[in-house]
Amino acid sequence: xxxxxxxxxxxxxxxxxxxxxxxxxxxxxxxxxxxxxxxxxxxxxxxxxxxxxxxxxxxxxxxxxxxxxxxxxxxxxxxxxxxxxxxxxxxxxxxxxxxxxxxxxxxxxxxxxx
Amino acid sequence: xxxxxxxxxxxxxxxxxxxxxxxxxxxxxxxxxxxxxxxxxxxxxxxxxxxxxxxxxxxxxxxxxxxxxxxxxxxxxxxxxxxxxxxxxxxxxxxxxxxxxxxxxxxxxxxxx
Numbered sequence: 132x133x134x135x136x137x138x139x140x141x142x143x144x145x146x147x148x149x150x151x152x153x154x155x156x157x158x159x160x161x162x163x164x165x166x167x168x169x170x171x172x173x174x175x176x177x178x179x180x181x182x183x184x185x186x187x188x189x190x191x192x193x194x195x196x197x198x199x200x201x202x203x204x205x206x207x208x209x210x211x212x213x214x215x216x217x218x219x220x221x222x223x224x225x226x227x228x229x230x231x232x233x234x235x236x237x238x239x240x241x242x243x244x245x
Numbered sequence: 246x247x248x249x250x251x252x253x254x255x256x257x258x259x260x261x262x263x264x265x266x267x268x269x270x271x272x273x274x275x276x277x278x279x280x281x282x283x284x285x286x287x288x289x290x291x292x293x294x295x296x297x298x299x300x301x302x303x304x305x306x307x308x309x310x311x312x313x314x315x316x317x318x319x320x321x322x323x324x325x326x327x328x329x330x331x332x333x334x335x336x337x338x339x340x341x342x343x344x345x346x347x348x349x350x351x352x353x354x355x356x357x358x
Contacts, residue, residue, distance in 0.1 A: 135288075162343065162344070164345070164346070166348075171254070171350060171351075172350060173251075173335060173348045173349055173350040173351050174289075174335065174348040175348075176345055176346075176347075179344065179345060181344055187344075189345065221288060221289065223289075223346070225343060225346075227343055228341075228342045228343040228344075231277060231296050231343060232294070233279055233291045233294055234291075234346050235291070236281075236288040236289040236290075237288050238287060238288045239286075239287070239288050
């Protein structure tokens with residue numbers, strides 16, 4: 132039972148480069164989320180999706196884009212990476228409001244922008 | 246808007262002693278509250294939740310939390326701490342539709358032998 136899988140686990144980018152983080156879940160969850168974790172700031176929501184084909188902005192969406200073309204996948208894109216985007220990124224999924232249950236997290240992607 | 250606050254950046258406790266990690270919340274409507282634990286270089290693991298019902302909620306690894314509506318608190322507790330409990334703990338709350346989970350800033354728990 133894989134749960135939530137994030138790819139890659141580590142990445143170093145140069146300023147201005149682009150990349151896509153992939154999140155895949157095998158629990159048939161409706162909702163998916165992208166968070167970033169920075170020291171002393173907890174987890175901040177970047178973007179989220181409440182279903183296939185839908186996305187919405189979270190607390191810190193600037194500099195990121197997302198897509199949810201398939202229910203099981205949620206992609207986070209950085210078009211032009213900046214040092215301020217150095218962080219640990221977590222993807223999560225949840226069944227949605229009907230079950231009122233917790234979110235399940237991936238293992239994280241540690242991104243360094245130099 | 247929903248929010249949670251964890252007033253302590255760090256909590257130190259001796260092994261075998263009881264531990265408390267504090268969380269207060271601010272919500273519109275009924276609160277749905279969660280505790281997660283994060284070990285180094287790992288993702289967040291769910292510990293327990295309060296949705297409705299009994300104010301004392303029991304969860305994984307011997308942890309429990311008490312929901313206190315009058316004090317808007319949801320403190321995490323354990324009667325006897327273990328060194329292996331040392332980790333980063335996050336309190337979280339959702340909005341009414343579970344569209345978003347809002348996290349506190351985290352509390353680092355250090356349990357010393």
